[in-house]
Amino acid sequence: MLVYKQLNTSIISTVAFIDNRTTYSVSSPRACKILNADRRRFQKPVALYEILKVFGSNVVVTEVAPGFSEKVFELVWDTSTWIVLDLFKSEGWDTMAPGEEKEVRNIPEITLKVTLAVLATASFGAPLGPQQDKEATTGHGMSFVEAISLQRIKRADHALRAYMHGMIATRREEIQRGEVSAKHDLLNALVESSVQDTTEEGGAAGGGLSDDELVGNTWIFALAGHETSAHSLAFAIAYLAIHQDKQAWLYEELLDVFPADHTPVYSDYARLPRTLAVIYETLRLHPAVVYIPKYATEDTWLPDEPDNDVGEEEGEGKRVFVPKGTQCGIDTVGLRESALGRRRVEESTLILIIHRSWKDRHPRYWKNPDVFLPERFMEDYDRDAFAPFSAGARGKSCIGRKFSEVENVCVLALLLRHYRILPLSAKGSSDEALDEADDTRVNEVLAERLLATKPGVTLTPKEIGVRLVKRGDGDVRAPML
Numbered sequence: 001m002l003v004y005k006q007l008n009t010s011i012i013s014t015v016a017f018i019d020n021r022t023t024y025s026v027s028s029p030r031a032c033k034i035l036n037a038d039r040r041r042f043q044k045p046v047a048l049y050e051i052l053k054v055f056g057s058n059v060v061v062t063e064v065a066p067g068f069s070e071k072v073f074e075l076v077w078d079t080s081t082w083i084v085l086d087l088f089k090s091e092g093w094d095t096m097a098p099g100e101e102k103e104v105r106n107i108p109e110i111t112l113k114v115t116l117a118v119l120a121t122a123s124f125g126a127p128l129g130p131q132q133d134k135e136a137t138t139g140h141g142m143s144f145v146e147a148i149s150l151q152r153i154k155r156a157d158h159a160l161r162a163y164m165h166g167m168i169a170t171r172r173e174e175i176q177r178g179e180v181s182a183k184h185d186l187l188n189a190l191v192e193s194s195v196q197d198t199t200e201e202g203g204a205a206g207g208g209l210s211d212d213e214l215v216g217n218t219w220i221f222a223l224a225g226h227e228t229s230a231h232s233l234a235f236a237i238a239y240l241a242i243h244q245d246k247q248a249w250l251y252e253e254l255l256d257v258f259p260a261d262h263t264p265v266y267s268d269y270a271r272l273p274r275t276l277a278v279i280y281e282t283l284r285l286h287p288a289v290v291y292i293p294k295y296a297t298e299d300t301w302l303p304d305e306p307d308n309d310v311g312e313e314e315g316e317g318k319r320v321f322v323p324k325g326t327q328c329g330i331d332t333v334g335l336r337e338s339a340l341g342r343r344r345v346e347e348s349t350l351i352l353i354i355h356r357s358w359k360d361r362h363p364r365y366w367k368n369p370d371v372f373l374p375e376r377f378m379e380d381y382d383r384d385a386f387a388p389f390s391a392g393a394r395g396k397s398c399i400g401r402k403f404s405e406v407e408n409v410c411v412l413a414l415l416l417r418h419y420r421i422l423p424l425s426a427k428g429s430s431d432e433a434l435d436e437a438d439d440t441r442v443n444e445v446l447a448e449r450l451l452a453t454k455p456g457v458t459l460t461p462k463e464i465g466v467r468l469v470k471r472g473d474g475d476v477r478a479p480m481l
Ligand code: HEM
Pocket: 044, 059, 060, 061, 063, 065, 119, 123, 220, 221, 224, 225, 226, 228, 229, 232, 283, 287, 288, 289, 292, 388, 389, 390, 391, 396, 397, 398, 399, 400, 401, 403, 404
């Protein structure tokens, strides 16, 4: 059993393994690449994920991987645009005059709503927008968006199954009648892949997915794609609130791509590299998934960093012996600076603590590793040291990576295009801690507050309070879906 406990800041994380195995927490890019790419020697500990079978078998436990197509990404973009502009209305932000301010006490509450609505709509064809979703509640006791929400998972079992079986039956009929559904969402891809091999009882005869697997996958996508995206987006907003210079740098791009009266289109996505760089830099500093478990299928070796004192000299560099069965997790926070590198926990040790203190770190893979510098992703960088979606390009990593990139870029770009974001308490306010801090310490005080985390399944923001100031450069238009 694996338990995560994140302490107050992302710099210190505690990972507890409630078994007596030797465990490596790997934060060397070279070793992470091997962990991810060499699927014969290192595999995902599927048993750890058995709990995720609550709604049926799924990609995580079965290795069946449905893909997203470009059409899905276009739908993600359009849906995100629609949902963000709808959010401006429902929060009353759209009627603000240029220069007017509004407080948002906790940004993650908003980003969680947005990413859930995008996921439900773009993946499973749920009714678009909060109002339509409410209207679809009839007969199920809760709306679809509520049913796939993690917070309601205990009550949602019955409702989610009912929704999913209904949606699957409708899609299956459409596909079998030869009607190509207008919806190019994930559900279509999943159902289409199952239709050819499906028996009349709804079980899969060949390689296709059974109804239970379809339902299981719906839930796993909701689990994997909701908080990860929402929390990353919230941290990106926090970083921009703290670093006003980077916000100005980003805004230049947004004005260029979204002039007044422009209707956002999917082709805009490729023109927003600065926005994507902000998302990447946020994920480098605050990776949503802090530990990605793998285990060794045979006795083997992993390359070590040359200056690590635990490894053995061997051939061209150092390497570490990894006995069969050892759990070797990718330590995504460690990749950020690799202060303590890999930690080895001996037999019978119950708890592995990765302590990172500001003092004992030294930069290894990134220049100024603790500084928020999105520009670093506009140039060439060490791709193996950037593993928030898992390491290595060819490995089995996050299926939803591009889905989340399109969604987060779209949401962040539209928000920043219309509003300047400031920390809720900035110097000059009645906030004592900030008033007492000298100018050089203000960002540190803000960072301690806005970037703090609390325990959660993914790296979870504690509270991100901001002020939105309406910009005066004209609005962009809502697309017609
Ligand atoms: C910032 C956002 C996200 C981050 C940081 C993230 C990160 C990750 C990581 C680290 C893994 C584990 C990969 C491995 O085991 O090697 C993963 C798996 C997965 N992710 Fe994401 N993810 C994000 C968003 C999403 C979204 C939006 C979706 C779906 C729409 C999604 C769907 C999945 C699925 C289904 C898996 C399991 C893949 C498998 O085990 O075969 N993720 N993600």
